[in-house]
Amino acid sequence: MKGEADFIAALRAIAHHPAARMLNDDAAVLAIGSETLILTHDMIVEGVHYLPDQDPADIAWKLVATNLSDLAAKGAKPVGVLLGYMLGENDTRFLKGLRDILNTYDVPLLGGDTVSSGGASRTLGLTAIGTATSTTVPSRTAAMPGHGLYVTGRLGAAMMGFEALRNHIPNIDNTVYRRPIPRLTEGQALAPLVSSMMDISDGLLLDSWRLATASNVTLAIKSQCVPIAAPEERRYDALSWGDDYELLFTAASDTSLPVPATRIGEVKERNGAPLLLDSNPISDPAGLGYTHN
Amino acid sequence: MKGEADFIAALRAIAHHPAARMLNDDAAVLAIGSETLILTHDMIVEGVHYLPDQDPADIAWKLVATNLSDLAAKGAKPVGVLLGYMLGENDTRFLKGLRDILNTYDVPLLGGDTVSSGGASRTLGLTAIGTATSTTVPSRTAAMPGHGLYVTGRLGAAMMGFEALRNHIPNIDNTVYRRPIPRLTEGQALAPLVSSMMDISDGLLLDSWRLATASNVTLAIKSQCVPIAAPEERRYDALSWGDDYELLFTAASDTSLPVPATRIGEVKERNGAPLLLDSNPISDPAGLGYTHN
Structure with a gap:
């Protein structure tokens, strides 16, 4: 072993x-x-x-x-x-x-x-x-083709906070990195409405790959649609950095969402890779995000 | 701190x-x-x-x-x-x-x-x-004066097993030390009948001292009444060695006990020390048993 x-x-x-x-x-x-x-x-x-x-x-x-x-x-x-x-x-x-x-x-x-x-x-x-708090407890395994892919909040704030802390930059808020906010209220509001849900601990891309794999679907993500809390040139970093603890979920397109969330892509029948990032298939999770030891 | x-x-x-x-x-x-x-x-x-x-x-x-x-x-x-x-x-x-x-x-x-x-x-x-499994969950805090003090099984088997393992003595069974048996069946049978209960993890004397302290009573223990799984000259060691995981409990004297257990003493109103060992008051828990780090 x-x-x-x-x-x-x-x-x-x-x-x-x-x-x-x-x-x-x-x-x-x-x-x-x-x-x-x-x-x-x-x-x-x-x-x-x-x-x-x-x-x-x-x-x-x-x-x-x-x-x-x-x-x-x-x-x-x-x-x-x-x-x-x-x-x-x-x-x-x-x-x-x-x-x-x-x-x-x-x-x-x-x-x-x-x-x-x-x-x-x-x-x-x-x-x-x-x-x-809901009769159906959301899982990672039931993302449904045709549903939208959504994320709460903005990604990359933890990355920016970490770098500010490491490099002793005083003007960038590092609170989100040091003291992340669990989305309890949002999770409870969303649970009865979603087809699948997870938290983003290891980066949007790696966690999306996991969600797609568990549900045996393909998740098509449009990177430009992802709200980021980082400079535009750091967009890919923001999508692969972890520690944001936002919620990633799938829901039918006509769902009236009870909390602010952004549609960043959609769920498709599995056809090839678990992930399509701006139409580029991603089969290998290596390098997508942070793998916890 | x-x-x-x-x-x-x-x-x-x-x-x-x-x-x-x-x-x-x-x-x-x-x-x-x-x-x-x-x-x-x-x-x-x-x-x-x-x-x-x-x-x-x-x-x-x-x-x-x-x-x-x-x-x-x-x-x-x-x-x-x-x-x-x-x-x-x-x-x-x-x-x-x-x-x-x-x-x-x-x-x-x-x-x-x-x-x-x-x-x-x-x-x-x-x-x-x-x-x-019972409506009242046993605690350490409700030992009642007048009740008897009981223990399941025999104490010292873990000590003997540990020493046999350490000293490579082949003829003494060390299973009890290596693979202790949680008294789940006994605990479930006793729970509705006892006034207090705990498991003995750090030795009979130290754990009795804790039970007496939590219940604000004095526990009078007759050392000769304690069933031991060790030579007689090791009796005190068997009473202060931990890792036996037998149950220690108090119950009214007329309780019909559903599992084998031995009466080893009685609960008295607190008068001085928490523990009386063969009539000797013990106020200080230091040295009574094993304190886990």
Whole structure:
């Protein structure tokens, strides 16, 4: 067995419960009594997912926000989080960021675990639990040919914020990179109306490729239609950079959308490549976006 | 802020939702629709909670078993787990142990996250989700004076197994140490009948001290009454060694117990120390058992 892809393939053979959705989705979807639970867990590793000198308050925010974004993609209402915390240099700042985001989205901390690092690079984990707010929980697998492809917000703001932070440019806002906003309200409003939905964590192009693959369709994207929050010459970068956490979804063209969103393309029957970018077929996801380690 | 105790104290100030049970319990208890969810998350760190040369199959088993044991202490039926996995040397063996325990207890793998270590010592996390099977979910806070104190099984088997493994003694069974058994059936049978319950993960004495403290009672333990799976001269060691994962509970003396358990003492009104061991008051938990890092 070599690396992540092999391991996940082997895990898939274990995760045969339908709630696991073949490990292909943003979250698990589990019916419990009269409710449908949405469950997601992410780990982040120092030096891999964040830098040792980042403000721990921002790390806490992002750890929670990325998990809440997974809930948003399912139209879920968060009911709580469990934190797996490894003690570090500045735990007080981490707690500050944790409080900030939990208060902002009114999400309770339910429990978790605290460990010492034993000299290891630090690893943090977060489990977010939500409940479905619509009878059909959006998936990645049901994009319908003929439907439009839409995105909320503008892409590239996280990229610009990251570069500003890295290059110490004072006049560009880096908040979106440091403290991304999970689209919970938008996700809940859209969930009953869409044919498929996911959040954009690894870049529009790579995540669109994944959506197309999961749904066995071709997504035709017009790059000029994508709203970007970056200079025009950075358009392609904005489409392949991750960390924006906007929602990507498909819906029938006559759907009256309850939240601002932009039509950036359409869903076609699969014919060749999963992705058509300005009519250019893209079959290989390599280089399309950010692949998380 | 210095270390785990300070951090948890600060976390407690954030975790004010009643479901978090002040972070004093084995798991969070959250009402969702008509069901009550039981949620727990543990992290384990290489070199702290397990040794690099341990069989990854056993590490997987124990990671899941300890979380299922937390569910058992609440009388919960497991509905699934989320795995936070950091890729390592022998992922195939890990998957073997994971399959073993999930099949044994018929628990689905629902999802999670896989990351690479980036050179870090490895950290693994597991979230277990269960549903309550009794209308009252046992806690650590309601031990009642006059009730008896009971334990399932025999204590010290994990200690003997650990020592046999460490010292390469072939004739002593080390299975209980490597692959502890979560008392799920026992927990479900006991939950409606007990006044308090927890699992013994850090040793009978330390965990009894915690139960007494959470319930604000004194627990009087007769050490000779405790069933041990170790030579008599190791009795005190067996009472302070962890990893047995038996259930510790209090119940009215006239309760007809549905599973084998041994009365090892009684609950008294708090008068001085939380613990009386053979009439000797114990106020300070230091040295009583294993404190997890």
